Amino acid sequence: MTAADNASLLFFTELVGLPVFDLKHRKIGRVRDAAVVPLIHPSRIDRILVGSGDSWLSVRYDQIAQISLAGIQLSNEKLYPYHSDEYMLRIQRDLLDQQIIDVNGRKVVRVNDVTMEIARNGSDSLNLLEVDVGVRSIFRRLTQGVVPSTLVRRLQSPIPPNSIRWEFCSIIEADPLRRLRLNISTEGLEKMHPADLADIVEELGRADREAIFESIDSEVAAEALSEIDPKMQASILESLEPEVAADIVEEMAPDEAAAVLSKMESETTEEILDEMDVEPVSEVRELLEYDFKTAGGMMNTEAVQLPENMLQADAVVALREVADVLNNTHVVVLIDGGGRVTGTVPLTRLFLAEGSARLKDLVGDRLISIKADERDARAAELVDKYNLLALPVLDEEGALAGIITADDVITFLRQK
Amino acid sequence: MIREKFARLKHHFVIFLAVMGPGIITAVVDNDSGGIYTYSQAGARWGYLPLWTLLPITIALIVSQEMCSRMGAVTGKGLSDLIREEFGLRITFGIMILLLLANLTNIIAEFAGVATALDLFGVSKFISVPLAGALVWFLAVKGNYRSVEKIFLFACVIYVTYVVAGVLVKPNWGEALIYSVRPKLMLDSGYITMLIAMVGTTIAPWMQFYQQAAVVEKGITAKEFRESRIEVIVGCLGTAVIAFFIIVACAGAYRDNPTDITSAGQAAEALKPFGAYTFLLFSAGLLNASVFAACILPLSTAYSVCEGLGFESGVNKSWKEAPIFYWLYTLLIVVGGGIVIIPNFPLVQMILLSQVLNGMLLPFILIFMILLINKHHLMGEWRNPRPYNVVAWLTVIIVIGMTLALTGLTIRNPT
Numbered sequence: 109m110t111a112a113d114n115a116s117l118l119f120f121t122e123l124v125g126l127p128v129f130d131l132k133h134r135k136i137g138r139v140r141d142a143a144v145v146p147l148i149h150p151s152r153i154d155r156i157l158v159g160s161g162d163s164w165l166s167v168r169y170d171q172i173a174q175i176s177l178a179g180i181q182l183s184n185e186k187l188y189p190y191h192s193d194e195y196m197l198r199i200q201r202d203l204l205d206q207q208i209i210d211v212n213g214r215k216v217v218r219v220n221d222v223t224m225e226i227a228r229n230g231s232d233s234l235n236l237l238e239v240d241v242g243v244r245s246i247f248r249r250l251t252q253g254v255v256p257s258t259l260v261r262r263l264q265s266p267i268p269p270n271s272i273r274w275e276f277c278s279i280i281e282a283d284p285l286r287r288l289r290l291n292i293s294t295e296g297l298e299k300m301h302p303a304d305l306a307d308i309v310e311e312l313g314r315a316d317r318e319a320i321f322e323s324i325d326s327e328v329a330a331e332a333l334s335e336i337d338p339k340m341q342a343s344i345l346e347s348l349e350p351e352v353a354a355d356i357v358e359e360m361a362p363d364e365a366a367a368v369l370s371k372m373e374s375e376t377t378e379e380i381l382d383e384m385d386v387e388p389v390s391e392v393r394e395l396l397e398y399d400f401k402t403a404g405g406m407m408n409t410e411a412v413q414l415p416e417n418m419l420q421a422d423a424v425v426a427l428r429e430v431a432d433v434l435n436n437t438h439v440v441v442l443i444d445g446g447g448r449v450t451g452t453v454p455l456t457r458l459f460l461a462e463g464s465a466r467l468k469d470l471v472g473d474r475l476i477s478i479k480a481d482e483r484d485a486r487a488a489e490l491v492d493k494y495n496l497l498a499l500p501v502l503d504e505e506g507a508l509a510g511i512i513t514a515d516d517v518i519t520f521l522r523q524k
Numbered sequence: 525m526i527r528e529k530f531a532r533l534k535h536h537f538v539i540f541l542a543v544m545g546p547g548i549i550t551a552v553v554d555n556d557s558g559g560i561y562t563y564s565q566a567g568a569r570w571g572y573l574p575l576w577t578l579l580p581i582t583i584a585l586i587v588s589q590e591m592c593s594r595m596g597a598v599t600g601k602g603l604s605d606l607i608r609e610e611f612g613l614r615i616t617f618g619i620m621i622l623l624l625l626a627n628l629t630n631i632i633a634e635f636a637g638v639a640t641a642l643d644l645f646g647v648s649k650f651i652s653v654p655l656a657g658a659l660v661w662f663l664a665v666k667g668n669y670r671s672v673e674k675i676f677l678f679a680c681v682i683y684v685t686y687v688v689a690g691v692l693v694k695p696n697w698g699e700a701l702i703y704s705v706r707p708k709l710m711l712d713s714g715y716i717t718m719l720i721a722m723v724g725t726t727i728a729p730w731m732q733f734y735q736q737a738a739v740v741e742k743g744i745t746a747k748e749f750r751e752s753r754i755e756v757i758v759g760c761l762g763t764a765v766i767a768f769f770i771i772v773a774c775a776g777a778y779r780d781n782p783t784d785i786t787s788a789g790q791a792a793e794a795l796k797p798f799g800a801y802t803f804l805l806f807s808a809g810l811l812n813a814s815v816f817a818a819c820i821l822p823l824s825t826a827y828s829v830c831e832g833l834g835f836e837s838g839v840n841k842s843w844k845e846a847p848i849f850y851w852l853y854t855l856l857i858v859v860g861g862g863i864v865i866i867p868n869f870p871l872v873q874m875i876l877l878s879q880v881l882n883g884m885l886l887p888f889i890l891i892f893m894i895l896l897i898n899k900h901h902l903m904g905e906w907r908n909p910r911p912y913n914v915v916a917w918l919t920v921i922i923v924i925g926m927t928l929a930l931t932g933l934t935i936r937n938p939t
Binding site: 204205206207215217218219220241242246249250312313314315317337339340343 | 599
């Protein structure tokens with residue numbers, strides 16, 4: 109799209125300062141700002157704010173006859189003074205120079221200008237098309253008002269445009285009430301990959317960051333939170349209401365939840381634990397007992413253990429029951445009659461075996477395991493040395509306390 | 525009771541170690557090549573007389589640095605981000621152009637420092653400067669922030685060389701102490717120029733941006749801010765102590781024949797009679813300071829400018845994702861280093877120019893900082909207390925006054 113020579117396009121920088129004429133073609137003032145009312149229409153400019161004398165007048169979209177670079181001609185003169193309206197998203201005040209999230213490009217951008225389309229059906233109205241970032245819009249901002257608009261359009265044409273479609277823009281608003289009034293949807297953010305969302309959140313200021321975690325779905329929040337720098341995780345959770353924080357922590361893997369909670373002040377941790385549901389909270393509490401720098405502090409309690417004498421066919425049936433745990437599982441842990449761990453079987457080997465095979469016959473080499481109170485570095489060493497997908501963590505009696513996966517080791521190594 | 529107090533003290537100390545970095549690094553890099561030259565010149569020409577300025581300068585330094593870290597900790601945003609959001613694109617653009625210019629001259633000064641220091645050891649600048657440039661570039665682009673920060677913190681220790689050098693010169697301590705608290709004003713253009721340069725080099729504009737960015741990067745929150753504030757103060761006091769010893773060392777070296785020296789290298793040479801170690805320590809300090817600042821300045825400039833203008837930035841992004849950031853960063857190093865190796869380039873004037881540009885830009889930055897930090901919707905209960913505003917405004921007025929005075933003097937009798 110060549111925006112420069114398209115007569116049906118109008119940049120916000122051009123709109124600001126345009127003269128506004130009444131029915132007798134007398135100038136009543138100049139445009140100061142424009143606003144969308146997202147609850148009524150997501151992209152139509154609903155109000156144009158016109159400065160006349162000391163006060164601003166508010167022009168509704170259906171009071172406009174014609175819009176051009178020469179000015180705005182009204183079709184209706186019954187204008188009301190502008191008084192602050194919390195349902196308005198004002199372009200100049202709320203959008204220009206602020207950060208928004210480009211949901212499609214998965215990054216945080218700063219708004220330089222806004223491109224609007226002049227819709228001509230009987231009377232003219234403006235529709236938000238794109239948010240402009242990059243060099244071209246900076247050039248426009250700097251030169252607009254200094255040189256004539258037509259010249260600005262001509263001069264900017266060699267610079268490649270860099271814009272984001274309005275529907276891919278997610279506005280960041282820290283105030284929850286205003287978020288509702290501006291009808292800001294979190295759908296776009298929730299559709300992003302949690303790791304991308306985490307990157308975006310890390311780039312934002314504190315208030316904006318907290319606002320996002322407060323408003324998005326707790327499952328997405330949990331996934332994104334586990335991708336964030338551990339120190340920031342704690343400070344985000346601390347800033348949230350305990351109920352909201354608890355909802356998010358419940359959705360996290362118990363080992364990750366415990367890792368975050370252990371970094372927070374004990375009072376806040378207790379508050380959050382109190383708000384959590386019964387089942388995950390006991391696992392998290394158990395994990396919190398371990399020192400952060402031990403295998404126990406690193407492990408996950410979500411593990412599948414089966415009796416070593418079980419038949420393969422029965423094992424497959426049993427595994428179907430716990431299918432959701434299998435997402436993060438690569439091995440099945442075998443236990444004897446006394447509950448002690450005797451070996452591990454990789455899932456693939458288990459599934460490929462005959463139905464009549466006993467699980468203990470599928471066990472590979474001797475059991476590699478670690479005690480819960482051994483150092484975390486030792487666990488990383490074992491996983492590396494024996495190329496393990498998963499390392500069982502044993503308690504004092506030799507029973508399974510949890511499991512360390514290669515994923516946990518990567519996280520550990522990355523944090524060093 | 526005592527045990528409890530001890531436990532609390534330990535708690536604060538642990539947090540202090542965790543937040544340590546931004547304040548100390550910024551304050552210490554403050555004594556960069558231009559700084560060392562300015563202090564050396566002050567001592568060589570005026571002896572102990574300028575020492576009194578260190579106290580008010582340090583107070584102003586602490587106040588400005590504290591304001592930056594407070595803004596970083598409370599908002600989690602960089603200084604250029606805040607200026608952009610609150611004052612719009614045009615003002616931001618103007619400030620960024622000025623910052624870019626001032627910082628470029630500073631970067632030239634740093635590479636000039638590298639050239640001078642290694643020249644003292646007999647290494648040609650045609651070798652030392654390109655090598656230093658390459659080292660700096662790779663350290664930031666290929667290293668990671670945490671390890672780089674550790675290297676930097678360690679490099680801070682090397683500044684002790686100045687203290688040792690100062691002691692080895694055997695200065696007149698009694699006189700030095702008296703002049704540290706006795707203000708001495710003279711209507712001498714050289715003396716006033718020296719005072720402006722001292723302020724300009726100590727409270728540099730780039731520091732405000734770097735400090736705030738480092739606090740944000742480190743993820744320091746308002747809750748840890750008490751410890752972070754202590755760190756800022758410790759860092760600033762460290763700067764003052766090092767500046768004190770540089771002045772004292774040069775005052776001692778030139779006590780019999782006060783001289784207008786033209787480079788920090790000349791000061792190092794003058795220390796030779798006091799033993800080979802004094803000379804070595806001073807030159808090693810200069811080299812360390814120059815490399816250290818050359819690492820931080822281009823990166824900090826690229827970050828500030830790209831953030832303010834809304835370009836993608838960050839060493840964790842690829843060249844394709846953040847082209848303007850990388851080009852800017854690379855150009856700053858190449859141009860900064862390149863200018864130094866142009867034969868017969870007037871380096872001394874360039875270093876002086878960098879200090880003057882710093883001094884001219886500083887009041888604007890300070891004014892925006894004061895306006896920002898008093899905004900309720902940004903800072904809430906963390907807005908500036910009145911004494912801070914008083915000191916900050918006083919600094920602005922004094923620096924503007926002195927800059928005007930300098931401009932006036934330069935116009936009247938151009939050199």
